[in-house]
Structure formats: C-alpha cells, structure tokens
Amino acid sequence: xxxxxxxxxxxxxxxxxxxxxxxxxxxxxxxxxxxxxxxxxxxxxxxxxxxxxxxxxxxxxxxxxxxxxxxxxxxxxxxxxxxxxxxxxxxxxxxxxxxxxxxxxxxxxxxxxxxxxxxxxxxxxxxxxxxxxxxxxxxxxxxxxxxxxxxxxxxxxxxxxxxxxxxxxxxxxxxxxxxxxxxxxxxxxxxxxxxxxxxxxxxxxxxxxxxxxxxxxxxxxxxxxxxxxxxxxxxxxxxxxxxxxxxxxxxxxxxxxxxxxxxxxxxxxxxxxxxxxxxxxxxxxxxxxxxxxxxxxxxxxxxxxxxxxxxxxxxxxxxxxxxxxxxxxxxxxxxxxxxxxxxxxxxxxxxxxxxxxxxxxxxxxxxxxxxxxxxxxxxxxxxxxxxxxxxxxxxxxxxxxxxxxxxxxxxxxxxxxxxxxxxxxxxxxxxxxxxxxxxxxxxxxxxxxxxxxxxxxxxxxxxxxxxxxxxxxxxxxxxxxxxxxxxxxxxxxxxxxxx
Amino acid sequence: xxxxxxxxxxxxxxxxxxxxxxxxxxxxxxxxxxxxxxxxxxxxxxxxxxxxxxxxxxxxxxxxxxxxxxxxxxxxxxxxxxxxxxxxxxxxxxxxxxxxxxxxxxxxxxxxxxxxxxxxxxxxxxxxxxxxxxxxxxxxxxxxxxxxxxx
Numbered sequence: 001x002x003x004x005x006x007x008x009x010x011x012x013x014x015x016x017x018x019x020x021x022x023x024x025x026x027x028x029x030x031x032x033x034x035x036x037x038x039x040x041x042x043x044x045x046x047x048x049x050x051x052x053x054x055x056x057x058x059x060x061x062x063x064x065x066x067x068x069x070x071x072x073x074x075x076x077x078x079x080x081x082x083x084x085x086x087x088x089x090x091x092x093x094x095x096x097x098x099x100x101x102x103x104x105x106x107x108x109x110x111x112x113x114x115x116x117x118x119x120x121x122x123x124x125x126x127x128x129x130x131x132x133x134x135x136x137x138x139x140x141x142x143x144x145x146x147x148x149x150x151x152x153x154x155x156x157x158x159x160x161x162x163x164x165x166x167x168x169x170x171x172x173x174x175x176x177x178x179x180x181x182x183x184x185x186x187x188x189x190x191x192x193x194x195x196x197x198x199x200x201x202x203x204x205x206x207x208x209x210x211x212x213x214x215x216x217x218x219x220x221x222x223x224x225x226x227x228x229x230x231x232x233x234x235x236x237x238x239x240x241x242x243x244x245x246x247x248x249x250x251x252x253x254x255x256x257x258x259x260x261x262x263x264x265x266x267x268x269x270x271x272x273x274x275x276x277x278x279x280x281x282x283x284x285x286x287x288x289x290x291x292x293x294x295x296x297x298x299x300x301x302x303x304x305x306x307x308x309x310x311x312x313x314x315x316x317x318x319x320x321x322x323x324x325x326x327x328x329x330x331x332x333x334x335x336x337x338x339x340x341x342x343x344x345x346x347x348x349x350x351x352x353x354x355x356x357x358x359x360x361x362x363x364x365x366x367x368x369x370x371x372x373x374x375x376x377x378x379x380x381x382x383x384x385x386x387x388x389x390x391x392x393x394x395x396x397x398x399x400x401x402x403x404x405x406x407x408x409x410x411x412x413x414x415x416x417x418x419x420x421x422x423x424x425x426x427x428x429x430x431x432x433x434x435x436x437x438x439x440x441x442x443x444x445x446x447x448x449x450x451x452x453x454x455x456x457x458x459x460x461x462x463x464x465x466x467x468x469x470x471x472x473x474x475x476x477x478x479x480x481x482x483x484x485x486x487x488x489x490x491x492x493x494x495x496x497x498x499x
Numbered sequence: 500x501x502x503x504x505x506x507x508x509x510x511x512x513x514x515x516x517x518x519x520x521x522x523x524x525x526x527x528x529x530x531x532x533x534x535x536x537x538x539x540x541x542x543x544x545x546x547x548x549x550x551x552x553x554x555x556x557x558x559x560x561x562x563x564x565x566x567x568x569x570x571x572x573x574x575x576x577x578x579x580x581x582x583x584x585x586x587x588x589x590x591x592x593x594x595x596x597x598x599x600x601x602x603x604x605x606x607x608x609x610x611x612x613x614x615x616x617x618x619x620x621x622x623x624x625x626x627x628x629x630x631x632x633x634x635x636x637x638x639x640x641x642x643x644x645x646x647x648x649x650x
Binding site: 051053054055167168170171174175177178181185187188190192193216219220223224388389390392393394396397398400401402404405409410413414416417420421424425426428429430431443447450451454455458459460461 | 504505507508511512515516519522523526527530531532533534535536537538539540543544546547550551553554557567569570574577578580581582584585586588589590592593597600601604605608609611612619623626627630631634635639640641643
C-alpha cells in the first residue's frame, strides 16, 4: 500500500466519532492539567493514565497521545501568562513570551505558539509517516545483539544528558532498571524480587509506579512548600497577530520546526534541547538581537515550533523501534504495554489500523489545540485560581481510585504508597524520577536481548562488536559515557582547584 | 545533623545496589552461554553500589558549606498526612466501599497543608466523592461499590 492509502486508513480510524471524542477529551484534559504551574507532560500523563484503563485499545492510545499534546501546550500557556514553566522545554518560551504578556500581547504570543505548534506538528506527522515504512524495514533485520546495543546506547545518552551530573543520572536509571527486573524472568520463569508476594509475579505495576513517583511525590513536595498565594496571571488580550507579527514569525516557525524535527529523533537530545537550540539560532541570526528578551515574537515562535516538532518526531524511535528516547516516551510506551500493544517494527504490520490511526489522530489533536483550545484558554487559566488545597485532595483521590481500578485487590495502592515515598526521596536527593521510569522500561528490554544474543553466540561477548550496527551503537554509548566521565573528572579537578 | 542531597543520593544508590546484589546472587549467575536469572541483577546492583560509593565520596569531599540540604525542617507533616491518607484509602476501600474510603482520604490528606476554613473540608469531601463517582463509576463504567452495604 502506498502512503496515501495508509494515511487514509489512519484517518478512517481517527475520524471515527468515538475516537474523535477521545482525542478531544485527551487534548482538553491534558491542557487543563498541563496549565497548572510546575506540572509538565510527564506528571499529567501519569495522573491521567488511569482514565484510559477501561477503554478499547485504539481509543485509549488516542486519548493518551492527546493528553500528551494538550499537556505540552498547556505548559507553554503557563510560561507565557504566569512565567512559570512546567518543564524544561517551556523555560525558553518564558523569556520572550512572558515579556510579550507584560506588554499586553499575551494573546498574540499564545496564538503564535499555537499556530507554530500546529505547523510543526503537521510536518512532524508527515515525517513519521514517511520515515515509518523504510525504518521499520531496517529495524526488522535487527537481531538481539543490535537491540541490546541500541538500548544500551539510548539509556546512556539520556542518562548522561540530565542536569545534576552523569553519576546521578546513570545511577537513578540503573535503579529503575533494577525495579524493572522484578517479576518472573522471561527466559527461565524464576520469580525475582517478588518476596513471595503473588501480585509481584508479573513485575511491579507500571501505573502504580508512575502515579506514585510523579503524582503522589509531587503533592507531598507541593504541600511541603507551604501555602501558596493566588497566582497573578496576565490578561490575555487580542489573539490575532498583526501582519508584522506574521512576517517575523513564520521564518522562525520553519527554522524551529527543522531543528526540532532533527533533534527529536535523537535519544537524550529531545524536546528541551530543541527549544533551547531553536531560540539560540533565532537570536544569532536576528538583525536586532537586542529585541530578544524584550518580547520578540521569534523568541516564542521558534522554540514552541521546535518543541512540538521534537515531541512529534520523538515518536519515531518509540513507535518504530520500540525504544523510547525520552522519559515521556518511556511513560507512553509503558501505557501502550498496559493495553497489550508493544510498539516496535512489527507494530506497523500487526496493528496497522492502530498505528496509522494514531498518526492521523496526532494531526487532528494538533488541530483541536488550535481551533478549540485557543479560544478556551481563559477557561483553563481560571483553573489557576482554584486554591491548591482543593486541588490536591482531588488529585490524590483521583490517583488512588485510578490505581485501585487496575486490580481487584488493594495491593497496587500499597505499591503506590511505596513509590510515592521513593519519589519523595529521589526528589530530595536531586535524582530524576523521569530517568527512573526510562530505566524501568528499558532495563528488561536490554536484559532479554542481551541474554538472547549471548546464547546465540555461545557465550562470546564479542558478538556485540562483530556486527556492524551493534558495533556502532556500542561505540556511541561508550563515547557518550567517556565524554560524560571526562567532563566529570574535569569538573572535579576544577572544584578541587577552587577549594 | 543535616543530610545533604548528594549524600542522600549516594545512600540510596548504595542501599538498593547492595540489596540487589545480595538478593540477586541467590537466583544464580548461570554461564556465559546461558546467563542465569541473577546475572544482570548482580551486575546492575554492583554497578549501582559502585556509583553510590563514588557519589558518597564526592559528597564528603565537596565543601560542606556548598551542600544543599535534602530536607527542610517542616516537611514531616505533609509526608505523613499524604501517605497516611493513601494508606487509609487502601485499608478501607474493600471492606467499606468507595465513599467511606474517600471520606477518610480527604479527612487525613487535608492536614498536609494548613489551608482553608473548617467548613471547607466537608465541601471538599462532597466535591471529591461526586466527581470521582461521576468519572469512574458512571463515566468509565467501572464496577465500584459506593458502600459495601448496598449500592
């Protein structure tokens, strides 16, 4: 089948009224929660994960993808109106976006962000559709050794690129790997780390883990920081950009989209780095760089387009190889697995309607953001005025009931408590719970493929170096590690010299 | 004494790393051709322990004045209140049903923060129960019993 007919199949699935409704619901809920200050896409997805449990597979995945876009978009709204980014990628938008809001042009900033995101989303969706079939064909030829090496490289790339240093990053990812190994061993059937608890035989429940690490730990953290006052939001004002705004914004949108689409595919680079890079590029090529920081529209258009394009192309390794390149993708992958869908090269042939339906719904979800959410933005922003002590008890109840409905016993709620506490400790220790999730998802993939590769090669570890694709990934992983440790050593020396 | 955030990170790594090595060893390491169930846990646990040691050493070595404390003083109350609220929900949900479990959850969780007037807690209970029931029981059609004795 050619691309057009595949996309048509997808459109048929996505335009099914029920799926359309869930796409709209996901985008709206994602925006509503993502608008809350300090709440990024990861927390939003973890929190809303239980909503998808009772739904059919297609609807649930469309809902989750919608939540993801909605939350990313909601984050940029808060950055512009309140100057509080929910995630690293929105931090750049704050610089000029909030300045525009102060100048009474919040509406224009929001509109440009939405339109730029829509353009970037359209391009990103097309790229996934184009890259899909050839990449899946390559991935089909991957053996166990290639997969193990790829997971190894991806894990190291993401873990070493976080703030707080390579040791903390790799350590917390390893901690996630260890928790991921609990449950029955796929190769031998031995129960590992189950401590004779029958509920642990299938491994640690992903939903309870994610909700605990993010939602529960987040509530503990927020209530600890004392009562919050009301948040002052800027007025939204006129939404429609002027002709001059358009003239300045559209080249920035195109450049941002290109940068984001490219960086989004790389594990570890992801969304945050793409918006930052796009901003720097705009500032460097601008005729009057001094306008940046004073409310330059390019400073909103470029990073917002870049992070949306990256968010979109980030689906490429996740959907086609089954390997998430970022923590958000790891979370989505975990959610897919709960619904019995294992993303990977075979997804396109075995779940063709689902795959293309998801691609089509991504585009529709982006359209909903522009057409429906933009006019409703005032409504979402009003959520900011709900006192936090009302909000958190509701979120807490929502999380408990959601996790409880996964099983019939109360066991998963005890798991929720454990990971709520662990998440609190991780936060106190400056460790990233998002990397923990990534390790949790990638660890078992690595183990299975590594052991299989070793068995096929009769115990010869050189197999990872003899196969060219595997060799490339191993070298990539090792060089990232070397780079991170040498910069760690250098920093250590600098600290010693200063001290 | 205050625990710095870097020390805590090292302690977490060392604790889970050692525990994984000790428990994982029992699952058998296997051979190179047929790796046992314990092989990867032991390697991962060992690596994590090593990172924990390095992290602890660098935390000790770095100047104490520059250390970021892991916990500020007033944080025990929200921690206990939130986790206690979830625990109460876990204990009550099966024997009593959704409504009593949510009442307990809101009642305990409310005290994580000193906010709002006395009447608000009742209001919060009603809002939470109505919304949660509407979304999960009627919206998603999940089999939740409001009260174990009836409904």
